[in-house]
Amino acid sequence: MKGSNKDLTEEITQSGGIKLTPFKQAWRYSEYLPQEEKPRWIIISNFNEIDIHDMNNPLSDPTVIMLKDLTTKYKSFDFMVDxxxxxxxxxxxxxxxxxxxxxxxxxxxxxxxxxxxxxxxxxxxxxxxxxxxxxxxxxxxxxxxxxxxxxxxxxxxxxxxxxxxxxxxxxxxxxxxxxxxxxxxxxxxxxxxxxxxxxxxxxxxxxxxxxxxxxxxxxxxxxxxxxxxxxxxxxxxxxxxxxxxxxxxxxxxxxxxxTSVENIHKVIDPLFLNDLNKEFEKIRDISVVSVRVLKKHVNSKRNCQN
Incomplete structure (x- = not known):
């Protein structure tokens, strides 16, 4: 969260002197988390707008929702619901x-x-x-x-x-x-x-x-x-x-x-569906890691060229 006077696309000077956008600041925090705790989504806001970053596609533009439009755009937050x-x-x-x-x-x-x-x-x-x-x-x-x-x-x-x-x-x-x-x-x-x-x-x-x-x-x-x-x-x-x-x-x-859907899930979830969901999450994490490694590789090559 940033103040309402902050532009979410502008870099802000951090305590160590480095300049980062709010998104890159949050991303840097996530880098210190264990792999299994890294967030799938990063959300930043300045009380006027909310930017949603999908970390499966970290280089893509975020989904931007203005606070005044929240009543009609709330479906964009469905990922926060089970x-x-x-x-x-x-x-x-x-x-x-x-x-x-x-x-x-x-x-x-x-x-x-x-x-x-x-x-x-x-x-x-x-x-x-x-x-x-x-x-x-x-x-x-x-x-x-x-x-x-x-x-x-x-x-x-x-x-x-x-x-x-x-x-x-x-x-x-x-x-x-x-x-x-x-x-x-x-x-x-x-x-x-x-x-x-x-x-x-x-x-x-x-x-x-x-x-x-x-x-x-x-x-x-x-x-x-x-x-x-x-x-x-x-x-x-x-x-x-x-x-x-x-x-x-x-x-x-x-x-x-x-048999209701709810009762069906009580049987199939512990049998195999929970494991399949975990496996799917691991596969998605691999794709995020691959993007991160690729980005570091590109930046490294740029630094060498410079």
Whole structure:
């Protein structure tokens, strides 16, 4: 830290008479640290601006952030946060929000089914759960573009009145389960633009689809479509959604139980991931040392020439 009247690019006379910029002063301090304690980043500031130097590229220009812009540039400091822990926190928040949306869709679908069927019927319950999985997958596909262009499913629903969605979904699911080369050559462009989905998610044609209501259409198009970015959630939420489609006996026999990202890391981190991260850090340190050695070599040659 320097005073607000100091220019961070100007050299300042040190106690030994040598002149150094604030960055070179901090770098000199770091040279006295053991190799494993040398900083990856050096940050200098004069209360007006903050300069971030990446010591993996010590000769590159720093990232400069003016204090007045900090509220919009704070992401530049993400390296100070434990990204793995922060990612888990963010994914949890988003997954909770996604779960709330899935619950709302589930409730509206239940109402739609109950108009003409018994919700206690095993066939109806299975259809309800499988339809939820398919709809969540299509919402995720919309925001990631894995089925074609973005929002392809949303536009599909918007083009239809609520009473026409049921028949549209029946045809769409059949198309999604058919490889492009095997599709009807006279298939309309609206359906042809959807890519084939392997794995059998859309293979069961016995799934009963209820008549959609205006509220159900609005919920999927507005709240779960335009109002939420599914590409930002952890794909692991599909494990929990898929698990909900299986009866307890099937899940028990196949060991099909959702495991959160946090619990997965509790297992894999001590097994091998921590060691891999340490090895990666050592490799990055080697590159920093190589740059430093090269710089000293160049300076030595210059001194000899002088």
């Amino acid at each position: 990204q793995t822990a922060q990612q888990i926190i963010d994914e949890k928040k988003l997954s909770v929000a996604a779960g709330d949306l899935v619950a709302k869709i589930y409730n509206e679908l239940s109402k739609a089914y109950s108009l003409h069927a018994d919700l206690n019927d095993e066939r109806i319950q299975k259809s309800l759960n499988m339809l939820i999985v398919r709809l969540v997958f299509l919402l995720y596909a919309d925001d990631t573009g894995i089925l074609g262009s973005n929002d392809i499913f949303q536009h599909f629903l918007e083009r239809r009145e609520a009473q026409d969605i049921r028949q549209g979904l029946i045809e769409l699911f059949r198309v999604l389960n058919t490889p492009e080369d095997d599709r009807d050559e006279f298939l309309s462009e609206e359906f042809k633009q959807f890519k084939y989905v392997n794995g059998g998610m859309f293979s069961d044609e016995s799934v009963v689809i209820p008549q959609f209501t205006d509220e159900l259409q609005r919920l999927i198009v507005e709240d779960a479509g335009r109002g939420f970015n599914w590409s930002s959630i952890s794909p692991t939420i599909f494990g929990a959604v898929f698990e909900s489609t299986l009866n307890p006996e099937t899940r028990r026999e196949g060991g099909m139980h959702y």
